[in-house]
Amino acid sequence: MHALPMARPVLSQSMIHRSTTLVTDSMPPITPPMSVPECSQPATATVQSVSKTYRQGVRQVDALREVSLNIESGSFVAVMGASGSGKSTLLHLMSGLTRPTSGSVLIEGQNIADLTDYELTCFRRKRIGLVFQAFNLVPSLSARDNILFPLYAAGESLNDESELTELAQPLGIADRLDHRPDALSGGEQQRVAIARSLITNPAIVFADEPTGSLDSVTGDSICKLLRNLCDQQQRTIVMVTHEPSVAIWADSVVVLKDGQIVNQFLTNECTDAQSLAARYQQVVSIGGQEMLHSA
Numbered sequence: 001m002h003a004l005p006m007a008r009p010v011l012s013q014s015m016i017h018r019s020t021t022l023v024t025d026s027m028p029p030i031t032p033p034m035s036v037p038e039c040s041q042p043a044t045a046t047v048q049s050v051s052k053t054y055r056q057g058v059r060q061v062d063a064l065r066e067v068s069l070n071i072e073s074g075s076f077v078a079v080m081g082a083s084g085s086g087k088s089t090l091l092h093l094m095s096g097l098t099r100p101t102s103g104s105v106l107i108e109g110q111n112i113a114d115l116t117d118y119e120l121t122c123f124r125r126k127r128i129g130l131v132f133q134a135f136n137l138v139p140s141l142s143a144r145d146n147i148l149f150p151l152y153a154a155g156e157s158l159n160d161e162s163e164l165t166e167l168a169q170p171l172g173i174a175d176r177l178d179h180r181p182d183a184l185s186g187g188e189q190q191r192v193a194i195a196r197s198l199i200t201n202p203a204i205v206f207a208d209e210p211t212g213s214l215d216s217v218t219g220d221s222i223c224k225l226l227r228n229l230c231d232q233q234q235r236t237i238v239m240v241t242h243e244p245s246v247a248i249w250a251d252s253v254v255v256l257k258d259g260q261i262v263n264q265f266l267t268n269e270c271t272d273a274q275s276l277a278a279r280y281q282q283v284v285s286i287g288g289q290e291m292l293h294s295a
């Protein structure tokens with residue numbers, strides 16, 4: 001298996017300055033699509049005043065309210081928040097799985113609202129990688145065919161077998177490609193799912209609780225792997241997590257509360273997962289107080 005570093009890499013100065021840029025209410029009004037604040041790196045994803053309301057009969061849920069955010073190229077961002085705060089909704093909107101009620105989402109400058117459903121499906125297949133808590137592998141397919149599935153779906157195939165080896169090797173699954181998911185450990189299944197998310201060389205990878213089904217040691221190895229993908233391959237990663245010990249691997253943390261971003265902070269301001277947890281709790285309680293005062 002490919003060797004992974006035993007400790008989280010120290011953040012470089014450039015990593016400290018990149019990461020996300022939160023568009024706050026105090027900033028000038030937004031006129032899409034060129035209105036987001038300047039950032040040190042080009043934005044891979046831009047969320048502009050996005051709201052999402054779910055309707056079930058007469059019941060209405062405002063899952064996201066006027067959320068704005070830049071995800072800068074090559075950054076690793078964790079999204080945290082209590083259950084029901086809107087984390088998955090934000091991820092689904094950014095990855096084009098659902099459309100916003102209002103506002104816009106730009107991936108590499110492309111406003112995905114301008115795409116028809118068919119165009120959006122094609123765009124998603126090529127430019128967006130998805131990793132889920134439950135892996136979502138096809139049980140009857142080998143790891144190899146699971147990884148290649150997005151290419152098959154796009155009517156494409158591998159140019160060269162070495163492409164698959166180059167992808168599988170750093171993920172530590174090069175010798176597991178002929179196995180079906182039921183013959184793989186949870187950690188190996190998630191590595192296959194990560195390889196599948198990368199096979200089309202997407203602009204950005206969205207991971208929804210990628211360690212949620214794994215024990216802490218295996219989860220830690222997946223976190224290291226995501227960190228390495230960011231550091232060594234300049235991948236842009238957005239990850240939803242409840243766990244401070246997982247979020248600490250990211251460059252920055254975006255905190256959602258009741259469908260709004262209440263804060264974001266750089267993880268290098270936290271010495272370890274415990275201090276990140278304390279910071280998160282502080283942000284959530286202060287965010288709540290601010291909301292009460294502005295209500």
Ligand SMILES: Nc1ncnc2c1ncn2[C@@H]1O[C@H](COP(=O)(O)OP(=O)(O)OP(=O)(O)O)[C@@H](O)[C@H]1O
Nearest residue numbers: 054056061063081082083084085086087088089090
């Ligand atoms: N398809 C849907 N139809 C109706 N309401 C929905 C739907 N999806 C989400 N919601 C509601 O929107 C709100 C935000 O849900 P979301 O799943 O985004 O939160 P979350 O922060 O990801 O929660 P969790 O951590 O529990 O997964 C919740 O009140 C949820 O019940």
